[in-house]
Amino acid sequence: MKKICFILLGLSQLMLASCRKEFEVVDSVPVVFQLVFPESFKEGAVPEKVNIQLKNNVTGEVRQLVSDVEGKLALNLIPGTYSLAASRSYTAAESEELIGHAQESFVNASIAPLLVETSTRAVSVPLKVSQAGSLVIREYYYSGVPSVYFYDLFLEIYNNSNETVYLDSMYMGNTKAGSTSAHGFLSKTDSVYLAQVWMIPGSGKDHALAPGESFIISMNAINHRDDPKGNPNSPVNLGKGISNFETYWPYTNRDTDNPDVPNLFHAYASTTAGFDWLPGSNGGGIVIFEGKDFAKWPVAREPNATGNTQYKSVPVGVIIDGVDCVPNANVAADKKRLPISVDAGMTTTGAIYSGKSVRRKVKQVIGGQTIFQDTNNSSLDFEINNTPSPRKWN
Incomplete structure (x- = not known):
């Protein structure tokens, strides 16, 4: 019996040896x-x-x-x-x-x-x-809320300087929405490519923004919590007294237009389909810029893209501020929509339909005025705001 045990042991060792996988050691x-x-x-x-x-x-x-x-x-x-x-x-x-x-x-x-x-x-x-610029994007709410409601988007612009700034003819625009594919314009570092562009109307000194003050641009300027056209899950009231401007979409006559809040001028559209301005609950790049030569700037198709959508080319030299937003923290940097000279990083609300926004961190308070952090890197400058808070930062 002892001899048989030795034979079985030998067979088992042989079987283990034959099943063992050889792993290649990868050196650093x-x-x-x-x-x-x-x-x-x-x-x-x-x-x-x-x-x-x-x-x-x-x-x-x-x-x-x-x-x-x-x-x-x-x-x-x-x-x-x-x-x-x-x-x-x-x-x-x-x-x-x-x-x-x-x-x-x-x-x-x-x-x-x-x-x-x-x-x-x-x-x-x-x-x-x-x-560092005088105007900064202080808060951007784009994620929407459950039940697929995303019409309560808003963008807050803040005067981070010690001088009054006039907003007349200032432009705001967004890139294509965030996606899982690499951005074809990633190597084009001298321009930002925008799907939609809006402009603040005015004759030159109609819209003054004092130091330490902000203004709100809303997709739909209503009280989204209470209005019948809103959604009770929404965290924001963007009606009269809160919104300074709204982005009214006149092409299909399906957008809500609040007569008490002035509309932005729609300066460029890669498409007028749909029934509202829809920059995307997955995020994307959003910028504010000076556009006196706007009509001269060309449009371009996204390299390697299959469609024929044209995007407005805006030189990085006229960009006042920008923030690159993505759906979640796992998105790789090849999905960036903005050149690193505009935003060296990316920020996120963590998930779509979360009811959360991204907001700029407070750097310091000088003479009662809040100064927000602005390193042109949203990975460092922004944080998740669990409850979007237009004009509330103290």
Whole structure:
């Protein structure tokens, strides 16, 4: 019997050996990231202490890192696909020293997708520069509420400066809605491509916005909680006294028009189908900009797209502020709708029909005026607001 046991043991060992899988060990590779300032910066300046976020697109692991005194970041990485975002702000004094402008400024960079292969040893990270603006998007509510109601969208614009700003002929527009496919315009970094554009009417000084004040643009300027045309699940009242303007859609005569709230002028439409302005509950890019040369700017089809939809091209140099919104935090950076010089990151409400908005974080309060954080990186500047709150930030 003992002999039989030995034979069985030997067979079992042989079976285990034959079933064992051989796994290939993947070694990490040393990679050096070199951050590079734009040519407009002082010669010899080094982008040290720049915040870097590196995400492994396969595992979802996110690492928060900082460049060294040489503007470098050295890491050992497993080959794969990553996303990189970098940003740093500079005070007015630092900006004057670096670029000759005594105004708070920011550098940002984004690389997505970033492919790390076994042969990868060095990656150049070119930084873009931008400056703080007087007007900022303070809050954007786009997610809608359960029962598929999304007509209570609003955008709040805030005067973050210490001077009065006139809003006459200021433009607002949105990109195509967020989706799961890569954005065909991603490589077009000199322009923003908009599906719909609206303009604030006025003769020049009809609409003044004092420091520390805001104005509201609504899809439908009604009390969505109580109005029969609204939805009791809605968290917002956008009626008279709250909304400054609304986006009335006259093409199908199905949109609600509040006669007590003035309408924006519809300046461009990639399509006039549908029955309302529908930028999308999945998010998308939204911008405010100066448009004195609006009629001269061309339209373009999205590269690699199958349709013939035309988008209005708006140079990044006229953009006052922008925010790139996506459906959830798992969306990769190749889905971005705005160039990194406009918004180096992305923000989200976490889910569609959540009844939540995204709002800008408070930076400080000076002389009773709230100053909001503005680094041109919505991943850093914005937070989820569980209850949308037009004109309520204290």
